[in-house]
């Protein structure tokens with residue numbers, strides 16, 4: 001028998017939702033709208049699609065192992081040296097490189113409860129000690145996180161805006177936190193939703209900080225509409241980036257992801273439309289949540305987190321929406337069993353979702369014999 005490490009035995013494989021074809025058949029649906037994965041409802045950046053078409057005839061070639069052109073394009077865009085940048089197949093891939101390069105078994109990795117599942121999974125995958133600090137008012141509690149640092153602490157992971165709450169910590173809170181964290185502890189600042197948060201003057205832009213123990217993660221999966229092709233990048237002091245190149249797989253991200261990203265980074269028109277549509281859709285959701293007395297958190301991202309009275313009601317709500325063709329994300333595995341996440345949609349998707357949510361909420365309130373303002 002092959003002996004499997006206990007921490008690997010304990011992992012659970014990624015649980016995918018039902019395939020869409022099966023949902024059509026099972027519930028006899030005519031239409032399905034998926035607002036469960038924080039994807040861009042506008043689709044991919046058109047410039048990225050053009051770039052992919054143009055370069056598809058070259059996929060028999062290995063790409064540049066360090067994604068030279070892409071790294072230089074990112075450096076130019078964000079005004080950093082290419083030595084401060086490494087790219088990967090999504091920021092999820094970079095998270096595992098960070099954990100494997102900067103920590104070892106027995107080290108303690110701190111983050112918040114109710115944060116990005118990808119972080120928790122990667123920490124467990126490497127058998128590191130996962131420490132999760134309670135949130136304060138559904139936000140990362142940076143003061144508490146700093147108080148929880150011990151001699152074993154190696155990495156602190158922060159998501160700003162956070163997924164699945166959509167909440168942010170402020171510039172002031174972040175700067176106070178930086179003063180408290182010793183230089184031998186790595187801070188990972190995951191800014192997957194930064195494009196949606198940047199207009200808020202209190203939101204800290206991680207790229208403005210040159211701390212030697214800070215790595216900022218960005219992805220093109222959300223606002224740039226490239227989730228399926230897998231592309232993200234990390235920015236930090238060049239000594240840290242050098243280490244990440246030691247563990248990174250060569251030829252990652254793939255050649256089409258690289259050309260798509262170069263094109264998308266300069267698609268300002270697409271980015272503007274994306275943010276406009278997001279604001280419009282979230283505004284409509286906010287209105288209907290207020291009307292239906294559905295509790296939700298203030299969001300600086302492209303989604304809202306709805307909160308219900310208990311897990312039982314939450315599961316029922318998600319299942320009833322699914323039966324009517326609306327796919328949402330129950331975020332129990334993120335540590336919030338009474339939460340459902342919904343991301344912004346096109347005008348048509350938003351109207352569809354509003355209709356389904358209204359029907360389901362009214363139906364369940366009757367079934368549970370509850371008042372709307374629970």
Ligand SMILES: Cc1ncc(COP(=O)(O)O)c(C=O)c1O
Nearest residue numbers: 090091092116163192219221232
């Ligand atoms: C906070 C956060 N970080 C990282 C990711 C992963 O992004 P990628 O598609 O680049 O792996 C997500 C995706 O949901 C996210 O919400």
